[in-house]
Amino acid sequence: MKKMLLGAGMLMLSINSHAAQDPEAVYARACAACHNGQLPIAPQKGDKAAWEPRLAKGMDVLVQSxxxxxxxMPPRGLCMDCTAEDYQAVIQWMTE
Incomplete structure (x- = not known):
């Protein structure tokens, strides 16, 4: 019984650590307005040179920003229902 509970707990932890929302959909809904080039200081999707110094700070710092x-950039990047995992997934997607 203890092993089943432990296994179920581990499964829930692994499920919770993944983004709940599709990064591309979040980008289109909340990020694209600024990160498609309309705001010159916002790094554009796929612009590796612009993302490099930001990524060097670490993912935790980017998610905190x-x-x-x-x-x-307004707090929560205009995605009020995003989790830290969602933000991380969107950042990863934008840097590719």
Whole structure:
């Protein structure tokens, strides 16, 4: 019984660590308005040179910047229902 509960708990932890939303859909709904080039200081999707110094800070710092807002980016990056895992997935998707 203990092993079943432990296994179920581990399964729930692994499920919770994945993004709940599709990164491309979140980008289209909340991020594209600024990251498609309309806001010059926002790095565009796929612009490796623009993303490189940001990625060098680490994913935790980037997620914190989205959550709290940074410069012209509003808090939560206009995605009020996103989790930290969603933000991480969108950042990963944008940097590809």
């Amino acid at each position: 989205v959550t709290n807002g940074l410069n012209a």
